[in-house]
Amino acid sequence: GESVGLHLPTLxxxxxxxxxxNCAYSNxxxxxxxxxxxxxGKGPQFIIDIRSNMDKRQGQRVxxxxxxxxxxxxxxIAATQxxxxxxxxxxxxSAGGTSYGKLTFGQGTILTVHP
Amino acid sequence: xxDVTQTPRNRIxxxxxxxxxxxxxxxxxxxxxxxxxxxxxxLRLIYYSFDVKDIxxxxxxxxxxxxRQAQAKFSLSLESAIPNQTALYFCATSDxxxxxxxxxxxxxxxxxxxx
Numbered sequence: 001g002e003s004v005g006l007h008l009p010t011l012x013x014x015x016x017x018x019x020x021x022n023c024a025y026s027n028x029x030x031x032x033x034x035x036x037x038x039x040x041g042k043g044p045q046f047i048i049d050i051r052s053n054m055d056k057r058q059g060q061r062v063x064x065x066x067x068x069x070x071x072x073x074x075x076x077i078a079a080t081q082x083x084x085x086x087x088x089x090x091x092x093x094s095a096g097g098t099s100y101g102k103l104t105f106g107q108g109t110i111l112t113v114h115p
Numbered sequence: 116x117x118d119v120t121q122t123p124r125n126r127i128x129x130x131x132x133x134x135x136x137x138x139x140x141x142x143x144x145x146x147x148x149x150x151x152x153x154x155x156x157x158l159r160l161i162y163y164s165f166d167v168k169d170i171x172x173x174x175x176x177x178x179x180x181x182x183r184q185a186q187a188k189f190s191l192s193l194e195s196a197i198p199n200q201t202a203l204y205f206c207a208t209s210d211x212x213x214x215x216x217x218x219x220x221x222x223x224x225x226x227x228x229x230x
Contacts, residue, residue, distance in 0.1 A: 034218060043119075043205050043221030044158070089157055093217065102173070103219060105157035 012112045019080045021109045023073040023090035030092040034103070035064060035075045038087045047075070047088075077111075085113045118142045119222035121206050127228045134193040136225050138206030147189035148207040148219065149173075149181060151200075158205060164189055196229040203227075 013019050025033075031052040036044035050057045050064045050073075057064050063076040073090050087110050091103040119140045128134050138147065145166045150158040150173075160173030162181040170181060178200060182190045193200055203226050207219040 032217065036221075041224075043207075043224050046218050046220065049218060102160060102163060103158075105159075107155075107157050 009107065010110045010112070012114065013080050015080065015082060015113055015115050017080055019075075019077040019084070019111060019113075021075045021077075021088050021090075021111065023075075023106050025071050025073065025090075025092050025106075027092065027094060027104070028071065029094040032093050033064070033066060033073050034091045035062075035073075036089045036091060036105075037084075038089065038108070040086075044089060080111075080113050082113045082115055085111055087111070119206060119208055119220055121204075121222040121225050123225060124223065125226045127230065128196050129230050130195075130197055132196050132229075134196050134227065136191045136204055136206075136227070138189045138191070138222055140187050140206075140208045140220075140222075142208050142210070142220060143186075144208040144210040144220075145186065146209045146217070147183065148209070149179075149189065149191045150205045150207065151175065151202040152205060152224075153202050161191065161204075193227075193229075196227075198229045201227060201229045 034049040035047040037047050038044045048059045048062050048064050050066050052068060055066055061078045065074045077084055087108045089108045090106045093103050122137045148163040149161040151161055152158050159175050161175055161179050162173050164170050164183045167183050167186055180192045203224050205224050206222040209217050209219040
């Protein structure tokens with residue numbers, strides 16, 4: 001079946017560095033992608049999303065890039081802070097049919113930010 | 116953020132017992148979801164409901180049942196709990212927004228241990 005996966009399960013960075021978390025997806029029909037942050041003991045929290053008609057979307061200190069040609073998604077965090085330490089998940093869904101609104105989550109990447 | 120609440124937050128039970136996990140939301144969303152998360156893995160969809168009269172199986176529905184008592188309430192039941200159902204369970208809600216965006220908002224999770 002279709003899946004969403006992550007290249008790197010763990011990422012360690014120094015405070016102030018930029019972080020890049022990657023995600024590969026296999027469903028060519030996917031048209032909506034979301035990044036979630038999950039802190040210890042909490043539920044996933046929405047960070048940023050992007051639709052397939054866009055290549056890039058920026059938020060506060062975060063940027064999501066989408067490369068539909070190679071089915072790749074990335075989350076860039078600028079000036080990473082200790083509070084950014086968490087597990088980051090990408091998720092995708094596709095418009096239309098019975099799958100719409102159902103998210104498929106990737107495995108997750110553990111981001112650790114060292115002071 | 117208490118828009119999505121789950122009870123109980125922690126539960127230890129024995130094999131064969133019937134367990135109900137409850138989820139309530141004040142976001143006014145029509146769509147609700149139940150996921151389970153196992154260590155080192157992403158979230159897997161158990162059941163979802165797009166409105167009060169709509170219930171659908173997710174990818175891992177065996178051994179679970181749900182009830183959508185009202186727009187704001189969605190309960191997950193384990194009819195006869197088994198140890199491999201030990202996991203973190205998350206409820207989520209969403210509202211199909213403009214341009215087909217369907218961001219999901221998660222509750223804090225219920226940690227279930229089946230002995």
